[in-house]
Amino acid sequence: MMKRILVTGASGQIGTELVSMLRNNYGKDNIVASDIKPSKDSKIVNSGPFEIIDVTDGRKIGEVVKKYKADTIIHLASLLSAVAEGNPTLAWTINMGGLFNVLEVARENKCVVFTPSSIAAFGPSTPQDHTPQDTIQRPTTMYGVTKVSGEILCDYYHKKYGVDTRGVRYPGLISHAALPGGGTTDYAVHIYYDAIKNKKFECNIQKGTYMDMMYMPDALDAIVKLMEADPSKLKHRNAFNITAMQFDPEGIYNEIKKHVPNFQMEYKVDPVKQAIAESWPNSLDASCAKEEWGFNPKYDLSSMTKDMLDKLNKKLK
Incomplete structure:
Protein backbone atom coordinates (compact mmCIF):
# COMPACT_ATOMS: atom_id res chain seq x y z
CA MET A 1 0.00 0.00 0.00
CA GLY A 172 2.01 4.19 -27.36
CA LEU A 173 0.19 6.54 -24.98
CA ILE A 174 -2.42 9.06 -26.09
CA SER A 175 -3.35 12.04 -23.91
CA HIS A 176 -5.23 15.32 -24.22
CA ALA A 177 -3.49 16.90 -21.20
CA ALA A 178 0.22 16.94 -22.07
CA LEU A 179 2.00 16.66 -25.39
CA PRO A 180 4.39 13.71 -25.76
CA GLY A 181 8.14 14.16 -25.67
CA GLY A 182 9.69 12.63 -28.78
CA GLY A 183 8.40 9.10 -29.07
CA THR A 184 7.66 7.08 -32.20
CA THR A 185 3.93 6.83 -31.46
CA ASP A 186 3.55 10.62 -30.99
CA TYR A 187 1.69 10.94 -34.30
CA ALA A 188 -1.34 9.37 -32.63
CA VAL A 189 -1.57 12.38 -30.30
CA HIS A 190 -0.73 15.14 -32.78
CA ILE A 191 -3.33 13.87 -35.27
CA TYR A 192 -6.14 14.84 -32.87
CA TYR A 193 -4.77 18.35 -32.35
CA ASP A 194 -4.41 18.90 -36.10
CA ALA A 195 -7.87 17.49 -36.79
CA ILE A 196 -9.35 20.26 -34.65
CA LYS A 197 -6.94 23.12 -35.39
CA ASN A 198 -6.07 22.63 -39.08
CA LYS A 199 -8.47 19.98 -40.42
CA LYS A 200 -5.41 18.34 -42.01
CA PHE A 201 -2.50 16.23 -40.79
CA GLU A 202 0.90 15.21 -42.16
CA CYS A 203 1.63 11.70 -40.89
CA ASN A 204 5.25 10.59 -40.36
CA ILE A 205 4.37 6.87 -39.98
CA GLN A 206 3.45 4.80 -43.06
CA LYS A 207 -0.02 3.44 -43.78
CA GLY A 208 -0.32 -0.20 -42.65
CA THR A 209 2.09 0.22 -39.70
CA TYR A 210 0.19 -1.27 -36.76
CA MET A 211 1.25 -0.50 -33.19
CA ASP A 212 -0.24 -1.07 -29.76
CA MET A 213 -1.78 2.01 -28.17
CA MET A 214 -3.49 3.01 -24.94
CA TYR A 215 -5.46 6.01 -23.69
CA ILE A 242 -0.32 -4.25 -21.32
CA THR A 243 -2.35 -2.97 -24.26
CA ALA A 244 -5.77 -1.61 -25.11
CA MET A 245 -5.95 -1.30 -28.92
CA GLN A 246 -4.01 -1.71 -32.15
CA PHE A 247 -4.32 0.49 -35.23
CA ASP A 248 -2.37 1.94 -38.14
CA PRO A 249 -2.55 5.62 -39.21
CA GLU A 250 -5.48 4.92 -41.56
CA GLY A 251 -7.46 3.39 -38.69
CA ILE A 252 -7.18 6.43 -36.43
CA TYR A 253 -7.74 8.78 -39.40
CA ASN A 254 -10.98 7.03 -40.38
CA GLU A 255 -12.22 7.08 -36.78
CA ILE A 256 -11.58 10.84 -36.50
CA LYS A 257 -13.36 11.47 -39.84
CA LYS A 258 -16.58 10.13 -38.29
CA HIS A 259 -16.51 13.23 -36.06
CA VAL A 260 -14.61 15.66 -38.35
CA PRO A 261 -15.86 14.79 -41.88
CA ASN A 262 -13.67 17.33 -43.73
CA PHE A 263 -10.45 16.13 -42.04
CA GLN A 264 -7.64 15.27 -44.49
CA MET A 265 -4.39 13.35 -44.00
CA GLU A 266 -1.29 12.95 -46.16
CA TYR A 267 1.93 11.04 -45.56
CA LYS A 268 5.45 12.38 -45.14
CA VAL A 269 7.24 9.41 -43.60
CA ASP A 270 10.11 9.98 -41.16
CA PRO A 271 12.59 7.17 -41.97
CA VAL A 272 14.01 7.03 -38.41
CA LYS A 273 10.60 6.79 -36.74
CA GLN A 274 9.34 4.38 -39.40
CA ALA A 275 12.29 2.03 -38.86
CA ILE A 276 11.68 2.09 -35.10
CA ALA A 277 7.95 1.44 -35.57
CA GLU A 278 8.59 -1.51 -37.88
CA SER A 279 10.87 -3.11 -35.27
CA TRP A 280 8.06 -3.17 -32.69
CA PRO A 281 5.23 -5.73 -32.37
CA ASN A 282 1.82 -5.30 -33.98
CA SER A 283 -0.02 -6.51 -30.87
CA LEU A 284 0.84 -7.69 -27.35
CA ASP A 285 -0.57 -10.55 -25.28
CA ALA A 286 -1.56 -8.95 -21.96
CA SER A 287 -2.99 -12.10 -20.35
CA CYS A 288 -0.39 -12.22 -17.54
CA ALA A 289 -1.27 -8.69 -16.41
CA LYS A 290 -4.94 -9.62 -16.42
CA GLU A 291 -4.38 -12.80 -14.44
CA GLU A 292 -1.83 -11.54 -11.90
CA TRP A 293 -3.27 -8.12 -10.98
CA GLY A 294 -6.54 -7.62 -12.83
CA PHE A 295 -5.48 -5.30 -15.64
CA ASN A 296 -8.60 -4.30 -17.59
CA PRO A 297 -8.54 -1.28 -19.95
CA LYS A 298 -11.77 0.69 -20.41
CA TYR A 299 -11.11 2.56 -23.68
CA ASP A 300 -10.99 1.33 -27.28
CA LEU A 301 -10.26 3.42 -30.41
CA SER A 302 -13.86 4.55 -30.77
CA SER A 303 -14.45 5.66 -27.15
CA MET A 304 -10.97 7.21 -26.91
CA THR A 305 -11.45 9.23 -30.10
CA LYS A 306 -14.77 10.62 -28.91
CA ASP A 307 -13.29 11.60 -25.54
CA MET A 308 -10.09 13.07 -27.03
CA LEU A 309 -12.01 15.26 -29.47
CA ASP A 310 -14.45 16.38 -26.76
CA LYS A 311 -11.65 17.33 -24.38
CA LEU A 312 -9.48 19.03 -27.02
CA ASN A 313 -12.40 21.02 -28.43
CA LYS A 314 -12.84 22.56 -24.96
CA LYS A 315 -9.10 22.98 -24.40
CA LEU A 316 -8.28 24.59 -27.76
CA LYS A 317 -11.17 27.04 -27.90
Missing part, protein backbone atom coordinates in the same frame (compact mmCIF):
# COMPACT_ATOMS: atom_id res chain seq x y z
CA MET A 2 1.52 3.30 -1.14
CA LYS A 3 1.43 6.15 1.38
CA ARG A 4 4.11 8.71 0.48
CA ILE A 5 5.22 8.73 -3.15
CA LEU A 6 8.06 10.43 -5.04
CA VAL A 7 7.43 10.83 -8.79
CA THR A 8 10.45 11.55 -11.00
CA GLY A 9 9.94 13.04 -14.47
CA ALA A 10 6.69 14.52 -13.18
CA SER A 11 6.49 17.17 -15.94
CA GLY A 12 6.34 14.58 -18.74
CA GLN A 13 3.38 13.14 -20.60
CA ILE A 14 2.58 10.48 -17.98
CA GLY A 15 3.74 12.40 -14.91
CA THR A 16 1.61 15.48 -15.52
CA GLU A 17 -1.62 13.53 -15.24
CA LEU A 18 -0.38 10.92 -12.77
CA VAL A 19 0.60 13.49 -10.12
CA SER A 20 -2.89 15.04 -10.19
CA MET A 21 -4.55 11.63 -9.92
CA LEU A 22 -2.28 10.46 -7.09
CA ARG A 23 -2.83 13.68 -5.13
CA ASN A 24 -6.58 13.17 -5.41
CA ASN A 25 -6.24 9.53 -4.29
CA TYR A 26 -3.57 9.74 -1.57
CA GLY A 27 -3.61 13.39 -0.44
CA LYS A 28 -1.73 16.30 -1.99
CA ASP A 29 0.99 16.46 0.69
CA ASN A 30 1.84 12.77 0.22
CA ILE A 31 2.85 13.08 -3.46
CA VAL A 32 6.22 14.70 -4.16
CA ALA A 33 6.52 15.70 -7.81
CA SER A 34 10.03 16.20 -9.20
CA ASP A 35 11.80 17.01 -12.45
CA ILE A 36 15.13 18.30 -13.69
CA LYS A 37 13.77 21.86 -13.96
CA PRO A 38 10.75 23.76 -12.63
CA SER A 39 7.49 22.58 -14.13
CA LYS A 40 5.59 24.89 -16.48
CA ASP A 41 2.38 23.27 -15.21
CA SER A 42 1.26 25.43 -12.29
CA LYS A 43 -1.17 22.70 -11.17
CA ILE A 44 1.73 20.34 -10.40
CA VAL A 45 3.81 22.99 -8.61
CA ASN A 46 0.99 24.58 -6.63
CA SER A 47 -1.04 21.53 -5.61
CA GLY A 48 1.66 19.84 -3.50
CA PRO A 49 5.41 19.44 -2.91
CA PHE A 50 7.73 19.90 -5.91
CA GLU A 51 11.48 19.25 -5.91
CA ILE A 52 14.18 19.76 -8.55
CA ILE A 53 15.89 16.38 -9.13
CA ASP A 54 18.40 15.39 -11.79
CA VAL A 55 18.09 11.59 -11.67
CA THR A 56 21.77 11.19 -12.54
CA ASP A 57 22.42 12.63 -9.04
CA GLY A 58 21.72 9.71 -6.70
CA ARG A 59 22.57 11.74 -3.61
CA LYS A 60 19.79 14.25 -4.38
CA ILE A 61 17.23 11.45 -4.90
CA GLY A 62 18.20 10.04 -1.50
CA GLU A 63 17.90 13.44 0.20
CA VAL A 64 14.37 13.97 -1.14
CA VAL A 65 13.25 10.43 -0.20
CA LYS A 66 14.52 10.97 3.37
CA LYS A 67 13.10 14.50 3.61
CA TYR A 68 9.56 13.34 2.79
CA LYS A 69 9.88 9.79 4.21
CA ALA A 70 8.79 8.38 0.84
CA ASP A 71 7.93 4.66 0.78
CA THR A 72 7.38 4.49 -3.00
CA ILE A 73 9.28 5.87 -6.02
CA ILE A 74 7.48 6.08 -9.36
CA HIS A 75 10.40 6.61 -11.70
CA LEU A 76 9.29 8.17 -15.00
CA ALA A 77 12.33 10.27 -15.94
CA SER A 78 13.86 9.10 -19.24
CA LEU A 79 14.63 10.03 -22.83
CA LEU A 80 12.05 8.58 -25.25
CA SER A 81 12.63 6.54 -28.39
CA ALA A 82 13.16 9.03 -31.22
CA VAL A 83 15.01 11.55 -29.00
CA ALA A 84 17.18 8.77 -27.54
CA GLU A 85 18.16 7.61 -31.04
CA GLY A 86 19.47 11.11 -31.72
CA ASN A 87 21.68 11.05 -28.61
CA PRO A 88 22.36 7.45 -27.53
CA THR A 89 25.05 8.39 -24.99
CA LEU A 90 22.77 10.78 -23.12
CA ALA A 91 19.94 8.22 -23.31
CA TRP A 92 22.08 5.57 -21.60
CA THR A 93 23.28 8.06 -18.97
CA ILE A 94 19.76 9.20 -18.06
CA ASN A 95 17.77 6.01 -18.59
CA MET A 96 20.18 3.55 -16.99
CA GLY A 97 22.14 5.81 -14.66
CA GLY A 98 18.92 7.31 -13.34
CA LEU A 99 17.29 3.93 -12.78
CA PHE A 100 20.40 2.57 -11.04
CA ASN A 101 20.37 5.56 -8.67
CA VAL A 102 16.65 5.09 -7.92
CA LEU A 103 17.14 1.38 -7.18
CA GLU A 104 20.08 2.11 -4.89
CA VAL A 105 18.05 4.70 -2.97
CA ALA A 106 15.14 2.23 -2.79
CA ARG A 107 17.45 -0.48 -1.44
CA GLU A 108 18.83 1.84 1.25
CA ASN A 109 15.43 3.25 2.25
CA LYS A 110 13.22 0.17 1.71
CA CYS A 111 11.09 1.84 -0.98
CA VAL A 112 8.83 0.15 -3.53
CA VAL A 113 9.76 1.09 -7.12
CA PHE A 114 7.63 1.40 -10.27
CA THR A 115 9.40 2.11 -13.54
CA PRO A 116 7.80 1.81 -16.98
CA SER A 117 9.22 -0.36 -19.70
CA SER A 118 7.89 -0.20 -23.26
CA ILE A 119 7.01 -2.09 -26.42
CA ALA A 120 10.41 -0.74 -27.51
CA ALA A 121 11.94 -3.54 -25.38
CA PHE A 122 11.08 -5.85 -28.30
CA GLY A 123 12.75 -6.00 -31.71
CA PRO A 124 12.44 -7.40 -35.25
CA SER A 125 13.10 -11.00 -34.12
CA THR A 126 10.27 -10.85 -31.54
CA PRO A 127 6.99 -12.57 -32.56
CA GLN A 128 5.05 -9.65 -34.07
CA ASP A 129 1.45 -10.69 -33.32
CA HIS A 130 0.12 -11.42 -29.82
CA THR A 131 3.67 -11.01 -28.54
CA PRO A 132 4.03 -13.27 -25.47
CA GLN A 133 4.93 -11.98 -22.01
CA ASP A 134 8.15 -14.00 -22.06
CA THR A 135 9.82 -13.95 -25.47
CA ILE A 136 12.85 -12.78 -27.47
CA GLN A 137 13.88 -9.22 -26.60
CA ARG A 138 16.53 -7.97 -29.01
CA PRO A 139 15.69 -4.28 -29.66
CA THR A 140 17.50 -2.27 -32.32
CA THR A 141 17.27 1.18 -30.66
CA MET A 142 19.15 2.63 -27.70
CA TYR A 143 15.82 3.38 -26.02
CA GLY A 144 14.86 -0.29 -26.38
CA VAL A 145 18.26 -1.41 -25.09
CA THR A 146 17.78 0.72 -21.96
CA LYS A 147 14.29 -0.68 -21.44
CA VAL A 148 15.39 -4.33 -21.62
CA SER A 149 18.40 -3.54 -19.41
CA GLY A 150 16.08 -1.76 -16.98
CA GLU A 151 13.73 -4.74 -16.74
CA ILE A 152 16.67 -7.05 -15.98
CA LEU A 153 18.21 -4.61 -13.49
CA CYS A 154 14.90 -4.29 -11.61
CA ASP A 155 14.61 -8.09 -11.51
CA TYR A 156 18.15 -8.25 -10.14
CA TYR A 157 17.42 -5.78 -7.34
CA HIS A 158 14.30 -7.75 -6.44
CA LYS A 159 16.10 -11.10 -6.34
CA LYS A 160 19.39 -9.89 -4.84
CA TYR A 161 18.20 -7.27 -2.34
CA GLY A 162 14.47 -7.88 -1.97
CA VAL A 163 13.51 -4.47 -3.43
CA ASP A 164 9.82 -4.57 -4.42
CA THR A 165 10.17 -3.57 -8.08
CA ARG A 166 7.25 -3.46 -10.52
CA GLY A 167 6.66 -2.28 -14.07
CA VAL A 168 4.60 -2.46 -17.24
CA ARG A 169 5.57 -2.41 -20.91
CA TYR A 170 3.66 0.59 -22.16
CA PRO A 171 2.38 0.78 -25.72
CA MET A 216 -3.87 7.79 -20.75
CA PRO A 217 -6.63 7.10 -18.18
CA ASP A 218 -6.03 3.36 -18.65
CA ALA A 219 -2.25 3.87 -18.43
CA LEU A 220 -2.59 5.70 -15.10
CA ASP A 221 -5.04 3.16 -13.70
CA ALA A 222 -2.54 0.42 -14.56
CA ILE A 223 0.15 2.02 -12.37
CA VAL A 224 -2.14 2.30 -9.34
CA LYS A 225 -3.62 -1.16 -9.81
CA LEU A 226 -0.21 -2.81 -10.16
CA MET A 227 1.29 -0.90 -7.22
CA GLU A 228 -1.67 -1.80 -4.99
CA ALA A 229 -1.59 -5.47 -6.04
CA ASP A 230 -0.71 -8.27 -3.63
CA PRO A 231 3.04 -8.88 -4.23
CA SER A 232 2.63 -12.61 -3.64
CA LYS A 233 0.46 -12.81 -6.79
CA LEU A 234 3.08 -11.19 -9.05
CA LYS A 235 5.12 -13.70 -11.00
CA HIS A 236 6.61 -11.30 -13.56
CA ARG A 237 7.01 -7.87 -11.93
CA ASN A 238 9.40 -6.31 -14.52
CA ALA A 239 7.58 -5.81 -16.74
CA PHE A 240 4.03 -6.75 -17.73
CA ASN A 241 2.72 -6.54 -21.29
Whole structure:
Protein backbone atom coordinates (compact mmCIF):
# COMPACT_ATOMS: atom_id res chain seq x y z
CA MET A 1 0.00 0.00 0.00
CA MET A 2 1.52 3.30 -1.14
CA LYS A 3 1.43 6.15 1.38
CA ARG A 4 4.11 8.71 0.48
CA ILE A 5 5.22 8.73 -3.15
CA LEU A 6 8.06 10.43 -5.04
CA VAL A 7 7.43 10.83 -8.79
CA THR A 8 10.45 11.55 -11.00
CA GLY A 9 9.94 13.04 -14.47
CA ALA A 10 6.69 14.52 -13.18
CA SER A 11 6.49 17.17 -15.94
CA GLY A 12 6.34 14.58 -18.74
CA GLN A 13 3.38 13.14 -20.60
CA ILE A 14 2.58 10.48 -17.98
CA GLY A 15 3.74 12.40 -14.91
CA THR A 16 1.61 15.48 -15.52
CA GLU A 17 -1.62 13.53 -15.24
CA LEU A 18 -0.38 10.92 -12.77
CA VAL A 19 0.60 13.49 -10.12
CA SER A 20 -2.89 15.04 -10.19
CA MET A 21 -4.55 11.63 -9.92
CA LEU A 22 -2.28 10.46 -7.09
CA ARG A 23 -2.83 13.68 -5.13
CA ASN A 24 -6.58 13.17 -5.41
CA ASN A 25 -6.24 9.53 -4.29
CA TYR A 26 -3.57 9.74 -1.57
CA GLY A 27 -3.61 13.39 -0.44
CA LYS A 28 -1.73 16.30 -1.99
CA ASP A 29 0.99 16.46 0.69
CA ASN A 30 1.84 12.77 0.22
CA ILE A 31 2.85 13.08 -3.46
CA VAL A 32 6.22 14.70 -4.16
CA ALA A 33 6.52 15.70 -7.81
CA SER A 34 10.03 16.20 -9.20
CA ASP A 35 11.80 17.01 -12.45
CA ILE A 36 15.13 18.30 -13.69
CA LYS A 37 13.77 21.86 -13.96
CA PRO A 38 10.75 23.76 -12.63
CA SER A 39 7.49 22.58 -14.13
CA LYS A 40 5.59 24.89 -16.48
CA ASP A 41 2.38 23.27 -15.21
CA SER A 42 1.26 25.43 -12.29
CA LYS A 43 -1.17 22.70 -11.17
CA ILE A 44 1.73 20.34 -10.40
CA VAL A 45 3.81 22.99 -8.61
CA ASN A 46 0.99 24.58 -6.63
CA SER A 47 -1.04 21.53 -5.61
CA GLY A 48 1.66 19.84 -3.50
CA PRO A 49 5.41 19.44 -2.91
CA PHE A 50 7.73 19.90 -5.91
CA GLU A 51 11.48 19.25 -5.91
CA ILE A 52 14.18 19.76 -8.55
CA ILE A 53 15.89 16.38 -9.13
CA ASP A 54 18.40 15.39 -11.79
CA VAL A 55 18.09 11.59 -11.67
CA THR A 56 21.77 11.19 -12.54
CA ASP A 57 22.42 12.63 -9.04
CA GLY A 58 21.72 9.71 -6.70
CA ARG A 59 22.57 11.74 -3.61
CA LYS A 60 19.79 14.25 -4.38
CA ILE A 61 17.23 11.45 -4.90
CA GLY A 62 18.20 10.04 -1.50
CA GLU A 63 17.90 13.44 0.20
CA VAL A 64 14.37 13.97 -1.14
CA VAL A 65 13.25 10.43 -0.20
CA LYS A 66 14.52 10.97 3.37
CA LYS A 67 13.10 14.50 3.61
CA TYR A 68 9.56 13.34 2.79
CA LYS A 69 9.88 9.79 4.21
CA ALA A 70 8.79 8.38 0.84
CA ASP A 71 7.93 4.66 0.78
CA THR A 72 7.38 4.49 -3.00
CA ILE A 73 9.28 5.87 -6.02
CA ILE A 74 7.48 6.08 -9.36
CA HIS A 75 10.40 6.61 -11.70
CA LEU A 76 9.29 8.17 -15.00
CA ALA A 77 12.33 10.27 -15.94
CA SER A 78 13.86 9.10 -19.24
CA LEU A 79 14.63 10.03 -22.83
CA LEU A 80 12.05 8.58 -25.25
CA SER A 81 12.63 6.54 -28.39
CA ALA A 82 13.16 9.03 -31.22
CA VAL A 83 15.01 11.55 -29.00
CA ALA A 84 17.18 8.77 -27.54
CA GLU A 85 18.16 7.61 -31.04
CA GLY A 86 19.47 11.11 -31.72
CA ASN A 87 21.68 11.05 -28.61
CA PRO A 88 22.36 7.45 -27.53
CA THR A 89 25.05 8.39 -24.99
CA LEU A 90 22.77 10.78 -23.12
CA ALA A 91 19.94 8.22 -23.31
CA TRP A 92 22.08 5.57 -21.60
CA THR A 93 23.28 8.06 -18.97
CA ILE A 94 19.76 9.20 -18.06
CA ASN A 95 17.77 6.01 -18.59
CA MET A 96 20.18 3.55 -16.99
CA GLY A 97 22.14 5.81 -14.66
CA GLY A 98 18.92 7.31 -13.34
CA LEU A 99 17.29 3.93 -12.78
CA PHE A 100 20.40 2.57 -11.04
CA ASN A 101 20.37 5.56 -8.67
CA VAL A 102 16.65 5.09 -7.92
CA LEU A 103 17.14 1.38 -7.18
CA GLU A 104 20.08 2.11 -4.89
CA VAL A 105 18.05 4.70 -2.97
CA ALA A 106 15.14 2.23 -2.79
CA ARG A 107 17.45 -0.48 -1.44
CA GLU A 108 18.83 1.84 1.25
CA ASN A 109 15.43 3.25 2.25
CA LYS A 110 13.22 0.17 1.71
CA CYS A 111 11.09 1.84 -0.98
CA VAL A 112 8.83 0.15 -3.53
CA VAL A 113 9.76 1.09 -7.12
CA PHE A 114 7.63 1.40 -10.27
CA THR A 115 9.40 2.11 -13.54
CA PRO A 116 7.80 1.81 -16.98
CA SER A 117 9.22 -0.36 -19.70
CA SER A 118 7.89 -0.20 -23.26
CA ILE A 119 7.01 -2.09 -26.42
CA ALA A 120 10.41 -0.74 -27.51
CA ALA A 121 11.94 -3.54 -25.38
CA PHE A 122 11.08 -5.85 -28.30
CA GLY A 123 12.75 -6.00 -31.71
CA PRO A 124 12.44 -7.40 -35.25
CA SER A 125 13.10 -11.00 -34.12
CA THR A 126 10.27 -10.85 -31.54
CA PRO A 127 6.99 -12.57 -32.56
CA GLN A 128 5.05 -9.65 -34.07
CA ASP A 129 1.45 -10.69 -33.32
CA HIS A 130 0.12 -11.42 -29.82
CA THR A 131 3.67 -11.01 -28.54
CA PRO A 132 4.03 -13.27 -25.47
CA GLN A 133 4.93 -11.98 -22.01
CA ASP A 134 8.15 -14.00 -22.06
CA THR A 135 9.82 -13.95 -25.47
CA ILE A 136 12.85 -12.78 -27.47
CA GLN A 137 13.88 -9.22 -26.60
CA ARG A 138 16.53 -7.97 -29.01
CA PRO A 139 15.69 -4.28 -29.66
CA THR A 140 17.50 -2.27 -32.32
CA THR A 141 17.27 1.18 -30.66
CA MET A 142 19.15 2.63 -27.70
CA TYR A 143 15.82 3.38 -26.02
CA GLY A 144 14.86 -0.29 -26.38
CA VAL A 145 18.26 -1.41 -25.09
CA THR A 146 17.78 0.72 -21.96
CA LYS A 147 14.29 -0.68 -21.44
CA VAL A 148 15.39 -4.33 -21.62
CA SER A 149 18.40 -3.54 -19.41
CA GLY A 150 16.08 -1.76 -16.98
CA GLU A 151 13.73 -4.74 -16.74
CA ILE A 152 16.67 -7.05 -15.98
CA LEU A 153 18.21 -4.61 -13.49
CA CYS A 154 14.90 -4.29 -11.61
CA ASP A 155 14.61 -8.09 -11.51
CA TYR A 156 18.15 -8.25 -10.14
CA TYR A 157 17.42 -5.78 -7.34
CA HIS A 158 14.30 -7.75 -6.44
CA LYS A 159 16.10 -11.10 -6.34
CA LYS A 160 19.39 -9.89 -4.84
CA TYR A 161 18.20 -7.27 -2.34
CA GLY A 162 14.47 -7.88 -1.97
CA VAL A 163 13.51 -4.47 -3.43
CA ASP A 164 9.82 -4.57 -4.42
CA THR A 165 10.17 -3.57 -8.08
CA ARG A 166 7.25 -3.46 -10.52
CA GLY A 167 6.66 -2.28 -14.07
CA VAL A 168 4.60 -2.46 -17.24
CA ARG A 169 5.57 -2.41 -20.91
CA TYR A 170 3.66 0.59 -22.16
CA PRO A 171 2.38 0.78 -25.72
CA GLY A 172 2.01 4.19 -27.36
CA LEU A 173 0.19 6.54 -24.98
CA ILE A 174 -2.42 9.06 -26.09
CA SER A 175 -3.35 12.04 -23.91
CA HIS A 176 -5.23 15.32 -24.22
CA ALA A 177 -3.49 16.90 -21.20
CA ALA A 178 0.22 16.94 -22.07
CA LEU A 179 2.00 16.66 -25.39
CA PRO A 180 4.39 13.71 -25.76
CA GLY A 181 8.14 14.16 -25.67
CA GLY A 182 9.69 12.63 -28.78
CA GLY A 183 8.40 9.10 -29.07
CA THR A 184 7.66 7.08 -32.20
CA THR A 185 3.93 6.83 -31.46
CA ASP A 186 3.55 10.62 -30.99
CA TYR A 187 1.69 10.94 -34.30
CA ALA A 188 -1.34 9.37 -32.63
CA VAL A 189 -1.57 12.38 -30.30
CA HIS A 190 -0.73 15.14 -32.78
CA ILE A 191 -3.33 13.87 -35.27
CA TYR A 192 -6.14 14.84 -32.87
CA TYR A 193 -4.77 18.35 -32.35
CA ASP A 194 -4.41 18.90 -36.10
CA ALA A 195 -7.87 17.49 -36.79
CA ILE A 196 -9.35 20.26 -34.65
CA LYS A 197 -6.94 23.12 -35.39
CA ASN A 198 -6.07 22.63 -39.08
CA LYS A 199 -8.47 19.98 -40.42
CA LYS A 200 -5.41 18.34 -42.01
CA PHE A 201 -2.50 16.23 -40.79
CA GLU A 202 0.90 15.21 -42.16
CA CYS A 203 1.63 11.70 -40.89
CA ASN A 204 5.25 10.59 -40.36
CA ILE A 205 4.37 6.87 -39.98
CA GLN A 206 3.45 4.80 -43.06
CA LYS A 207 -0.02 3.44 -43.78
CA GLY A 208 -0.32 -0.20 -42.65
CA THR A 209 2.09 0.22 -39.70
CA TYR A 210 0.19 -1.27 -36.76
CA MET A 211 1.25 -0.50 -33.19
CA ASP A 212 -0.24 -1.07 -29.76
CA MET A 213 -1.78 2.01 -28.17
CA MET A 214 -3.49 3.01 -24.94
CA TYR A 215 -5.46 6.01 -23.69
CA MET A 216 -3.87 7.79 -20.75
CA PRO A 217 -6.63 7.10 -18.18
CA ASP A 218 -6.03 3.36 -18.65
CA ALA A 219 -2.25 3.87 -18.43
CA LEU A 220 -2.59 5.70 -15.10
CA ASP A 221 -5.04 3.16 -13.70
CA ALA A 222 -2.54 0.42 -14.56
CA ILE A 223 0.15 2.02 -12.37
CA VAL A 224 -2.14 2.30 -9.34
CA LYS A 225 -3.62 -1.16 -9.81
CA LEU A 226 -0.21 -2.81 -10.16
CA MET A 227 1.29 -0.90 -7.22
CA GLU A 228 -1.67 -1.80 -4.99
CA ALA A 229 -1.59 -5.47 -6.04
CA ASP A 230 -0.71 -8.27 -3.63
CA PRO A 231 3.04 -8.88 -4.23
CA SER A 232 2.63 -12.61 -3.64
CA LYS A 233 0.46 -12.81 -6.79
CA LEU A 234 3.08 -11.19 -9.05
CA LYS A 235 5.12 -13.70 -11.00
CA HIS A 236 6.61 -11.30 -13.56
CA ARG A 237 7.01 -7.87 -11.93
CA ASN A 238 9.40 -6.31 -14.52
CA ALA A 239 7.58 -5.81 -16.74
CA PHE A 240 4.03 -6.75 -17.73
CA ASN A 241 2.72 -6.54 -21.29
CA ILE A 242 -0.32 -4.25 -21.32
CA THR A 243 -2.35 -2.97 -24.26
CA ALA A 244 -5.77 -1.61 -25.11
CA MET A 245 -5.95 -1.30 -28.92
CA GLN A 246 -4.01 -1.71 -32.15
CA PHE A 247 -4.32 0.49 -35.23
CA ASP A 248 -2.37 1.94 -38.14
CA PRO A 249 -2.55 5.62 -39.21
CA GLU A 250 -5.48 4.92 -41.56
CA GLY A 251 -7.46 3.39 -38.69
CA ILE A 252 -7.18 6.43 -36.43
CA TYR A 253 -7.74 8.78 -39.40
CA ASN A 254 -10.98 7.03 -40.38
CA GLU A 255 -12.22 7.08 -36.78
CA ILE A 256 -11.58 10.84 -36.50
CA LYS A 257 -13.36 11.47 -39.84
CA LYS A 258 -16.58 10.13 -38.29
CA HIS A 259 -16.51 13.23 -36.06
CA VAL A 260 -14.61 15.66 -38.35
CA PRO A 261 -15.86 14.79 -41.88
CA ASN A 262 -13.67 17.33 -43.73
CA PHE A 263 -10.45 16.13 -42.04
CA GLN A 264 -7.64 15.27 -44.49
CA MET A 265 -4.39 13.35 -44.00
CA GLU A 266 -1.29 12.95 -46.16
CA TYR A 267 1.93 11.04 -45.56
CA LYS A 268 5.45 12.38 -45.14
CA VAL A 269 7.24 9.41 -43.60
CA ASP A 270 10.11 9.98 -41.16
CA PRO A 271 12.59 7.17 -41.97
CA VAL A 272 14.01 7.03 -38.41
CA LYS A 273 10.60 6.79 -36.74
CA GLN A 274 9.34 4.38 -39.40
CA ALA A 275 12.29 2.03 -38.86
CA ILE A 276 11.68 2.09 -35.10
CA ALA A 277 7.95 1.44 -35.57
CA GLU A 278 8.59 -1.51 -37.88
CA SER A 279 10.87 -3.11 -35.27
CA TRP A 280 8.06 -3.17 -32.69
CA PRO A 281 5.23 -5.73 -32.37
CA ASN A 282 1.82 -5.30 -33.98
CA SER A 283 -0.02 -6.51 -30.87
CA LEU A 284 0.84 -7.69 -27.35
CA ASP A 285 -0.57 -10.55 -25.28
CA ALA A 286 -1.56 -8.95 -21.96
CA SER A 287 -2.99 -12.10 -20.35
CA CYS A 288 -0.39 -12.22 -17.54
CA ALA A 289 -1.27 -8.69 -16.41
CA LYS A 290 -4.94 -9.62 -16.42
CA GLU A 291 -4.38 -12.80 -14.44
CA GLU A 292 -1.83 -11.54 -11.90
CA TRP A 293 -3.27 -8.12 -10.98
CA GLY A 294 -6.54 -7.62 -12.83
CA PHE A 295 -5.48 -5.30 -15.64
CA ASN A 296 -8.60 -4.30 -17.59
CA PRO A 297 -8.54 -1.28 -19.95
CA LYS A 298 -11.77 0.69 -20.41
CA TYR A 299 -11.11 2.56 -23.68
CA ASP A 300 -10.99 1.33 -27.28
CA LEU A 301 -10.26 3.42 -30.41
CA SER A 302 -13.86 4.55 -30.77
CA SER A 303 -14.45 5.66 -27.15
CA MET A 304 -10.97 7.21 -26.91
CA THR A 305 -11.45 9.23 -30.10
CA LYS A 306 -14.77 10.62 -28.91
CA ASP A 307 -13.29 11.60 -25.54
CA MET A 308 -10.09 13.07 -27.03
CA LEU A 309 -12.01 15.26 -29.47
CA ASP A 310 -14.45 16.38 -26.76
CA LYS A 311 -11.65 17.33 -24.38
CA LEU A 312 -9.48 19.03 -27.02
CA ASN A 313 -12.40 21.02 -28.43
CA LYS A 314 -12.84 22.56 -24.96
CA LYS A 315 -9.10 22.98 -24.40
CA LEU A 316 -8.28 24.59 -27.76
CA LYS A 317 -11.17 27.04 -27.90
